[in-house]
Amino acid sequence: MDGRRGADDLDVLYAGCYRRLVVQMYAICGVMADAEDAVQEAFITAIRKRRTLQAVQNPEAWIRTVALHRLHHGWRHQAAERLPKPAVDVGPEHVALVTALGLLDAGQREVVVLHHLADLSVAEIAADLGLPVGTVKSRLGRGRARLGELLAEREEPSHG
Template sequence: MERHEVVSRVYDASYQRLVVQLLGVCGDLAEAEDAVQEAFIKAIRQGAHFARVDNPEAWLRTVAVNHVRNRWRHLGVVRRVRVPAPGGPGAVELTPDHVALVTALAQLPHDLRLTAVLHYVADLSTTQVAAELDIPEGTVKSRLSRARAALAELLREESEHV
């Protein structure tokens, strides 16, 4: 099977799932789509190496998350150097539940948010999340517990305001 065919099959099977997972991480649909597309571009460039990866979706997710992290680092530098322009991105059409969840996730510290998205949205086990983030499984469980408690409170507050 040619390398482009391998990437194409993984794309068909994983693209939407990866975008939803990255949306949970970054809170912006366009940024999530961009990160996943960048991951697939890197997969194409990897050629035969990508075809031999044990878990292509995990590899792509890691590349996409790293892309988002690098973008955030870059934006942090840009914010220190210049004044942000007024206005913001266009509205994303999502259900009210999605909006509430993404809003609540955005309020979590990055480590809790990423851990929660990988476990609950990407449906990875705590062992898989630990391996992907290169942290102990106990740390994953602790982060998930704190994330659940924080999200429950944030979502309860949101429902009281509606």
């Protein structure tokens, strides 16, 4: 009944993982404002469904899944259509990586980010996204290879 009940625990989770989750969403969608929106909306959902959240084993994973869900469903998921312009002051190396991620196939990008940035195993990614393990492995392999190519292409002119 009390909107504050259970929210105090979430407060700790929020303080601990908000930035981490935003960076992960940013790497996937390419737009910092959208990433922050998605994570904030996920926490709002968590507050509203706090009883549900109390029953899950990994609340951060639950919130990340909700944030991804937000990105998937019309949350201006436009990284593939435009070059990202980070809202925060980030260095060129970050822009290069996020730009390259934005050029990946959306499915590959998500898996690559969850594996390399969120440090999730293939099995965890498969469970979170509801995909077969084999699909995650193939997307991860192709995505990693393509990302390497894109970053190499970007570095070549600067060394010329």
